[in-house]
Amino acid sequence: MSVFITLAMFVCSVVQAEEQTQQPPKLLIVGDSISAGFGVPVEKQWPLLLEQKLQNRFPQLTVVVAAISGDTTSGGRSRLPALLKRHQPDVTLLALGGNDALRGTPLSLVRNNLTAMIKATQESGSEVILAGMQIPPNYGPAYTEGFRTLYIELSGSYNTGLVPFLLEGVATVDGMMQDDGIHPTTEAQPTLADNVAPEVLKLITPQATPAE
Numbered sequence: 001m002s003v004f005i006t007l008a009m010f011v012c013s014v015v016q017a018e019e020q021t022q023q024p025p026k027l028l029i030v031g032d033s034i035s036a037g038f039g040v041p042v043e044k045q046w047p048l049l050l051e052q053k054l055q056n057r058f059p060q061l062t063v064v065v066a067a068i069s070g071d072t073t074s075g076g077r078s079r080l081p082a083l084l085k086r087h088q089p090d091v092t093l094l095a096l097g098g099n100d101a102l103r104g105t106p107l108s109l110v111r112n113n114l115t116a117m118i119k120a121t122q123e124s125g126s127e128v129i130l131a132g133m134q135i136p137p138n139y140g141p142a143y144t145e146g147f148r149t150l151y152i153e154l155s156g157s158y159n160t161g162l163v164p165f166l167l168e169g170v171a172t173v174d175g176m177m178q179d180d181g182i183h184p185t186t187e188a189q190p191t192l193a194d195n196v197a198p199e200v201l202k203l204i205t206p207q208a209t210p211a212e
Helices: 002-021 046-055 073-087 098-102 107-123 141-158 186-203
Strands: 026-031 062-067 091-095 127-131 161-163
Touching: 026 046, 026 073, 046 062, 046 186, 062 073, 073 107, 091 107, 091 186, 098 107, 107 127, 107 141, 127 141, 127 186, 141 161, 161 186
Parallel strands: 026 062, 026 091, 091 127, 127 161
Antiparallel strands: none
C-alpha cells in the first residue's frame, strides 16, 4: 500500500512541477509617468506596444504596469514588496529615478532605494532590468554624470539587465517630446518599446516556450 502512496505522491509532484513551468511569463513594470503614459492614449502607450511585440515570440506573456505619475524611488521602494507578492513576475523593470533627479534628491538616497528594490526583486525570484534616466546639464556636471552612471554601476554590481537610457532616440529628437520637455509623445512610444524589448527577451525564463 505504501508503494502506491509513494507513487501517487511522486506523480502529483511531477504534475505540479509541470504546471509551474507552464505558467505564462510575466513582466512587471514599476515606474512613473513615463511608464504610465502621461498624455498618451492608452492603446498607444509603450508598455502595451511592448507586450504586443513580446507576444510575437511568447504569445501568453503579459505585462503588468504598476506606474504612478510623480513617483520616486522612495515611493517605488515602499510599494514594491506588495507588487512582487501579488504578481510574482518573471522579470521586473525598475523605471524610476527621473522625478528624484528633477527634485535634486541626493544620489546616495537614490542609490540606496534602487539597491533595496533590486535586492527585494531578486530575492523574490524575479529577474531585474534597470531602466536608466538622464537629466539636463543645468543640474551641474557632478550630479548629472553621477545620476547617469548610477544605473550602470548598480547593474554591474547586482548583475541586472540594463536599458542605459529609457529615452534613447527620444529625448533629443524633434517631435518625440511633449511641450513640457519631460514626457514622450505618442509618436515616441514605439521607440520606448524597442528600447526595452531586447533586455526583456534576454531574461525571460527558460521555461517559457517561444512560439514557433
